[in-house]
Amino acid sequence: MDKFLNQKRAVQYMYSLIDPFDQRVLQVGQGHQIYIEQCGNPEGIPVVVLHGGPGGGCSPAMRRYFDPRVFRVVLFDQRGCGRSRPHASVAYNTTWHLVDDIERIRRVLNIEKWICFGGSWGATLALIYAQEHPNRVRRLVLRGVFLSTQAELDWFYGGGAGRFWPEPWLRFTAMIPDDERNNLILAYNKRLFSGDVSIQTRYARAWSAWENALASIHSNGSSSESPGDYLRAFARLENHYFMNRCFLEFDGRILAYMGRIRHIPCVIVQGRYDMICPPNAAYDLASRWPEAELKMVRNAGHALSEPGISAELVRAMDKIAAETMWGAAWNVRPCLLRVLFRTERCSLNLAIGWNDGVNAHMWQITLHEDAGFHDGTLLWADHVVDTLAHHEVGTCRFEMVWGT
Numbered sequence: 001m002d003k004f005l006n007q008k009r010a011v012q013y014m015y016s017l018i019d020p021f022d023q024r025v026l027q028v029g030q031g032h033q034i035y036i037e038q039c040g041n042p043e044g045i046p047v048v049v050l051h052g053g054p055g056g057g058c059s060p061a062m063r064r065y066f067d068p069r070v071f072r073v074v075l076f077d078q079r080g081c082g083r084s085r086p087h088a089s090v091a092y093n094t095t096w097h098l099v100d101d102i103e104r105i106r107r108v109l110n111i112e113k114w115i116c117f118g119g120s121w122g123a124t125l126a127l128i129y130a131q132e133h134p135n136r137v138r139r140l141v142l143r144g145v146f147l148s149t150q151a152e153l154d155w156f157y158g159g160g161a162g163r164f165w166p167e168p169w170l171r172f173t174a175m176i177p178d179d180e181r182n183n184l185i186l187a188y189n190k191r192l193f194s195g196d197v198s199i200q201t202r203y204a205r206a207w208s209a210w211e212n213a214l215a216s217i218h219s220n221g222s223s224s225e226s227p228g229d230y231l232r233a234f235a236r237l238e239n240h241y242f243m244n245r246c247f248l249e250f251d252g253r254i255l256a257y258m259g260r261i262r263h264i265p266c267v268i269v270q271g272r273y274d275m276i277c278p279p280n281a282a283y284d285l286a287s288r289w290p291e292a293e294l295k296m297v298r299n300a301g302h303a304l305s306e307p308g309i310s311a312e313l314v315r316a317m318d319k320i321a322a323e324t325m326w327g328a329a330w331n332v333r334p335c336l337l338r339v340l341f342r343t344e345r346c347s348l349n350l351a352i353g354w355n356d357g358v359n360a361h362m363w364q365i366t367l368h369e370d371a372g373f374h375d376g377t378l379l380w381a382d383h384v385v386d387t388l389a390h391h392e393v394g395t396c397r398f399e400m401v402w403g404t
Helices: 005-013 060-065 095-108 121-132 150-157 166-173 184-192 197-213 228-243 279-287 307-326
Strands: 022-029 032-040 045-050 071-076 114-119 137-143 266-271 293-297 335-341 348-355 360-367 378-381 390-393 396-403
Touching: 005 307, 022 095, 032 095, 045 095, 045 121, 045 307, 060 071, 060 307, 071 095, 095 121, 114 121, 114 307, 121 137, 137 307, 150 184, 166 197, 184 197, 184 228, 197 228, 266 279, 266 307, 279 293, 293 307
Parallel strands: 045 071, 045 114, 114 137, 137 266, 266 293
Antiparallel strands: 022 032, 032 071, 335 378, 335 396, 348 360, 390 396
8 A cells, every 4th residue: 555655654653664583383273374473572561463354464564563662562474364374275264263363372472461453354353352351451452443244344345335436346346247246245255266276366356456446545446466375365365254244143243242341441543534444333332432542533544554544553552652661550641752853863951841730840851872863763751741742852853642
């Protein structure tokens, strides 16, 4: 999705790309091998990243939403996709197998509790995992909510989204004979599992192109070309799950079981113009979860790479870092400052005044950094300064990322 020029700006909110400190393959049974990597601080706050799809796989960009000094980030490719094997396999591949895999990974990595960070199908999986293992989840950070309901599938594969995007919808439906178009998920299933790899790949491209064309608010209706092997795994796995209604016992299961996780803090980031997972799902979820914080991002669609989506996700994780490091029990009001840009290496003397409603105070700090401040550098303060939204100091501009 980053082929759209204005989406390049998403990187300004994200951390620099880092390499994993651990990579491994885990045998999870039934012939499946799961690729796992860990990034950031080995002693940091554990986060598990749940990718979309099903079948989307992880990418290096997903490492960039977390301060590597604060978080221990665990990423893995779900069964049948990415670097997990067997590739594109749907055997022993259900929602419940994936929930078991997440729990197995947690135990193998000796993690007591972790944050679940997921978008789209990853949000679905995060919610279901949390509902099954609420005592293992510290927080949830969700994006582009998909609740795995029939209404959502009907919207996207039954013509609802096609009314807004008639050109790519016509290309998607034209692959199927008229007498089969009343159930496009079933019609594509016959071809994605035809036994002929060339036919599977052809229909996988069409299946994926329909979704990719609608992912970004900046879309022109076309989609980028990905390798055939990737598309085949993505389309087969996604179709397999949707054919089986994501293997849930009944429609609306996630909302019905919200009582299990209402005590868990959650941030929901949702694009206002998400055509793949419309905002009403996120709104319904938040309505059942008053403790959750819903961030509706204007001028944003579904894609993780949208600037507004990226900014809110990084802000949510920065807030968690601040809360964890300072702690509400200390009655401290934390403030997290991010360096937006710098012009030279520097040391800064920062003096800030504030009023707590009773007395005036002055807080001073000297920031020495021989290596210089880089875009995205985090600076911690123990007081909130309401006027510091964009404060010019020396050669660096600071933004108050969070404060209460």
